[in-house]
Amino acid sequence: MDGPRQGDVFGELLRDALAVRTGVGPRPLVGGRLPRPVIEIIERDDGLINGAPAEHYLDGPEQWEPYDHRAVHRASGAVLDVGVGGGRIALALQERGVSVTGLDISPGAVRVAQARGVRDVVCATVDEHVGQGARYDTFLLLGNNLGLLEGRGRAPEFLAALAAMARPGAQIIAQGTDPYGTTDPLHLTYHERNRRRGRLGGQLRLRLRYRELSTGWFDYLVCSTDELGQIVAGTPWRLVDIDNADAPFYLATLRLVGP
Numbered sequence: 001m002d003g004p005r006q007g008d009v010f011g012e013l014l015r016d017a018l019a020v021r022t023g024v025g026p027r028p029l030v031g032g033r034l035p036r037p038v039i040e041i042i043e044r045d046d047g048l049i050n051g052a053p054a055e056h057y058l059d060g061p062e063q064w065e066p067y068d069h070r071a072v073h074r075a076s077g078a079v080l081d082v083g084v085g086g087g088r089i090a091l092a093l094q095e096r097g098v099s100v101t102g103l104d105i106s107p108g109a110v111r112v113a114q115a116r117g118v119r120d121v122v123c124a125t126v127d128e129h130v131g132q133g134a135r136y137d138t139f140l141l142l143g144n145n146l147g148l149l150e151g152r153g154r155a156p157e158f159l160a161a162l163a164a165m166a167r168p169g170a171q172i173i174a175q176g177t178d179p180y181g182t183t184d185p186l187h188l189t190y191h192e193r194n195r196r197r198g199r200l201g202g203q204l205r206l207r208l209r210y211r212e213l214s215t216g217w218f219d220y221l222v223c224s225t226d227e228l229g230q231i232v233a234g235t236p237w238r239l240v241d242i243d244n245a246d247a248p249f250y251l252a253t254l255r256l257v258g259p
């Protein structure tokens with residue numbers, strides 16, 4: 001048994017979800033005939049496995065959560081959509097005449113976003129993109145992508161990279177989820193185990209699976225707004241607003257400190 005092969009899980013998922021939605025291109029079939037749903041498998045390092053339909057990454061505004069609409073309304077100036085995925089947010093901004101660049105580490109996600117009409121998409125990490133010299137007024141971390149801060153160790157570097165691409169007065173709008181309202185013993189035990197290891201309770205260690213593919217293990221941060229405030233302190237950013245209207249989901253707005 002060789003186990004899963006490491007590959008572009010997000011890219012393959014999004015490609016197949018797009019094929020299912022449009023009816024164009026090869027797509028997973030049961031018995032070569034019946035459509036098979038495209039499911040993202042999320043594996044946590046305590047063994048927990050969850051599945052989530054991938055099609056929502058392609059949803060238009062009519063299917064969005066209310067906080068996605070509020071995030072898009074707050075975006076202004078030149079926007080960098082970090083972890084653009086299938087481009088659902090970038091497309092809506094483009095339609096409003098907002099200048100938006102999509103950034104993603106997944107080559108397949110970039111292809112899907114382009115195929116769906118996102119005009120400016122870059123395949124890179126934030127650290128790689130800094131060197132390109134582009135500057136932005138708004139950074140979006142949507143679809144729970146506050147998680148890209150990873151944890152106390154990586155967050156200052158990630159936020160410094162965004163600051164290096166920021167125009168004066170720039171903002172980050174990040175969607176997160178407070179994990180601590182749960183009463184599920186599985187999650188409570190996981191949070192406690194994390195804390196014993198010096199990690200934030202909701203600092204998830206995950207890998208994603210799709211068909212025969214897997215990502216490597218990576219950290220993804222799910223934190224409270226108090227924890228976020230502590231993480232942001234000492235970085236070039238200040239936490240200026242929390243929109244908690246859809247708790248436990250929230251939108252955090254960070255503003256660049258400085259002249």
Ligand SMILES: C[S@@+](CC[C@H](N)C(=O)[O-])C[C@H]1O[C@@H](n2cnc3c(N)ncnc32)[C@H](O)[C@@H]1O
Pocket residue numbers: 010056057082083084085086087088089103104105106109124125126141142143144145148
């Ligand atoms: C949870 S999805 C969110 C997609 C999109 N923002 C949305 O709301 O539909 C995460 C996306 O972030 C991308 N991603 C993961 N790590 C990244 C990184 N370090 N830099 C840029 N993009 C990343 C993934 O490839 C994926 O497309």
